[in-house]
Amino acid sequence: MRLFRYIIGAALLLSLIFLVRAWRNPRNQQFLTWATGDDDVRATLIAERDPCATAPFILPSEGFVGLLWNDPRGPYSQSRRHQGIDIFTDEAPGTQPVYAVADGFIYREDDWVATVIQRIPSDPLQPNQQIWVYYTHMADVQGNDFIEPQFERGVTEVPIKQGELIGYIGNYDGNVPSRIWTHVHVSVVKDSRGTYLNEYFIDNTLDPSLYFGMALDYESAEKTLPCP
Numbered sequence: 283m284r285l286f287r288y289i290i291g292a293a294l295l296l297s298l299i300f301l302v303r304a305w306r307n308p309r310n311q312q313f314l315t316w317a318t319g320d321d322d323v324r325a326t327l328i329a330e331r332d333p334c335a336t337a338p339f340i341l342p343s344e345g346f347v348g349l350l351w352n353d354p355r356g357p358y359s360q361s362r363r364h365q366g367i368d369i370f371t372d373e374a375p376g377t378q379p380v381y382a383v384a385d386g387f388i389y390r391e392d393d394w395v396a397t398v399i400q401r402i403p404s405d406p407l408q409p410n411q412q413i414w415v416y417y418t419h420m421a422d423v424q425g426n427d428f429i430e431p432q433f434e435r436g437v438t439e440v441p442i443k444q445g446e447l448i449g450y451i452g453n454y455d456g457n458v459p460s461r462i463w464t465h466v467h468v469s470v471v472k473d474s475r476g477t478y479l480n481e482y483f484i485d486n487t488l489d490p491s492l493y494f495g496m497a498l499d500y501e502s503a504e505k506t507l508p509c510p
């Protein structure tokens with residue numbers, strides 16, 4: 283009986299330590315501020331699109347970079363970490379523009395409601411290596427897309443320049459009936475033999491930090507910004 287009480291006590295103590303650590307995590311504090319703070323405080327969380335002039339990519343949209351690459355926080359977990367970054371906006375779905383992060387070519391599969399992927403023939407960090415950039419949630423909850431007409435479903439190899447408009451941020455998440463916060467999800471995806479790997483798996487993506495010149499890996503995001 284006494285052992286049982288010790289076990290319960292230890293479990294409660296561990297839970298408390300976990301909760302306090304989660305509460306003190308500055309990244310979680312930022313989320314609370316974004317969800318509940320007043321407009322002036324929230325404005326301090328909004329990242330500029332070009333935070334590092336010498337970085338090869340620009341951010342696709344202005345907003346709060348809330349979920350990071352390699353992020354284990356909900357709806358993700360230690361075993362299923364976030365494979366891109368999420369940029370949240372205050373604007374209504376279909377209002378906040380999404381721009382190309384670099385020069386390249388747009389592809390969109392026939393059944394992609396809210397998504398495009400961009401081929402970048404030469405990775406600026408590993409020249410001669412091709413990479414891809416994936417953008418999603420550019421539709422409303424009913425699945426009406428906010429993607430520019432030249433990137434209609436089924437297109438391949440549509441040229442685009444850095445900073446050109448792709449579409450607008452939405453809140454569509456086809457598989458989940460619940461409403462998601464309005465955001466764009468962006469990931470840097472590895473190539474295999476000329477085509478993109480499935481970006482659902484983090485092993486098929488790259489740490490976006492050096493591309494954007496911001497600390498975007500959850501595990502090292504408290505360190506100095508790696509503006510190259």
Ligand SMILES: [Zn+2]
Nearest residue numbers: 366367368467
């Ligand atoms: Zn995401």
